[in-house]
Amino acid sequence: MNETLKVLETRRSCRSFKPDMIKKEELDAILRAGTYSATGMGKQSPVIIAVTNKELRDAISEENRKIGGWPEGFDPFYGAPVILIVLADKAVRTHIYDGSLVMGNLMNAAESLGVGSIWIHRAKEEFESEFGKEILKKLGIEGDFEGIGHCALGYAAAPAKDPAPRKENYVYYVD
Numbered sequence: 071m072n073e074t075l076k077v078l079e080t081r082r083s084c085r086s087f088k089p090d091m092i093k094k095e096e097l098d099a100i101l102r103a104g105t106y107s108a109t110g111m112g113k114q115s116p117v118i119i120a121v122t123n124k125e126l127r128d129a130i131s132e133e134n135r136k137i138g139g140w141p142e143g144f145d146p147f148y149g150a151p152v153i154l155i156v157l158a159d160k161a162v163r164t165h166i167y168d169g170s171l172v173m174g175n176l177m178n179a180a181e182s183l184g185v186g187s188i189w190i191h192r193a194k195e196e197f198e199s200e201f202g203k204e205i206l207k208k209l210g211i212e213g214d215f216e217g218i219g220h221c222a223l224g225y226a227a228a229p230a231k232d233p234a235p236r237k238e239n240y241v242y243y244v245d
C-alpha cells in the first residue's frame with residue numbers, strides 16, 4: 071500500500087488531545103492541503119478560520135457545548151488546542167460539498183503528519199448565531215457563509231480506537 075492510501079485508511083478520529091500546541095509548520099501544511107481540495111467549478115467557496123487563541127478556542131467550545139446540549143464542563147473539542155473552522159459561501163451551489171472536501175483534506179493531511187484530528191459538528195448553528203456572526207465580522211469576512219465543520223487538531227493523548235468493520239455492501243461493482 072502506498073503512503074497516501076495508508077494515510078486514508080489509518081486516519082481515525084482523536085477524542086483525547088494533549089494541550090500542547092502543534093508546530094507552526096504542521097499547522098500551515100495542514101491548512102495548505104485544505105486550500106488545495108477540489109471545489110465545484112473551481113470556485114473555492116470555503117474559508118478556513120484557524121483558531122489557536124485559547125480564549126477564542128474556549129469560547130467556541132462553550133458555544134458548541136450549549137448547542138449540543140451537554141452539561142457544563144464538557145469540552146466537545148476533547149482538549150484540542152487548535153480548531154480549524156470551515157465555512158463556505160452559500161452563494162455557490164456546491165458549497166456544502168466543497169467545505170466537506172476541505173474538511174477531509176485537513177483531517178488526512180493531519181494524519182500524514184502524525185497530528186490527531188476530528189470533525190466536530192454544529193458549525194452551522196454556531197455561525198447562524200450572533201456569536202458566530204461576530205467572529206466573522208471581526209475578521210472582516212463578508213457575505214453569507216455557512217458553517218460546515220470544525221476540524222479539531224492536536225497531538226493525541228491516547229491511541230485511537232480501531233476502526234469499525236466496514237459494512238457489507240458498501241461497494242457495488244458493475245462489470
Ligand SMILES: Cc1cc2nc3c(=O)[nH]c(=O)nc-3n(C[C@H](O)[C@H](O)[C@H](O)COP(=O)(O)O)c2cc1C
Nearest residue numbers: 081082083084085146188189190191192219230233
Ligand atoms: C459530518 C461529521 C460530523 C461529526 N461530528 C462529530 C462530533 O460532533 N463529535 C464527535 O465526537 N465526532 C464527530 N464526528 C466523528 C465521527 O464520529 C467519526 O468520524 C466516526 O465515528 C468514524 O470514526 P473515524 O473517524 O475514527 O473513522 C463527525 C464526523 C463527521 C463526518
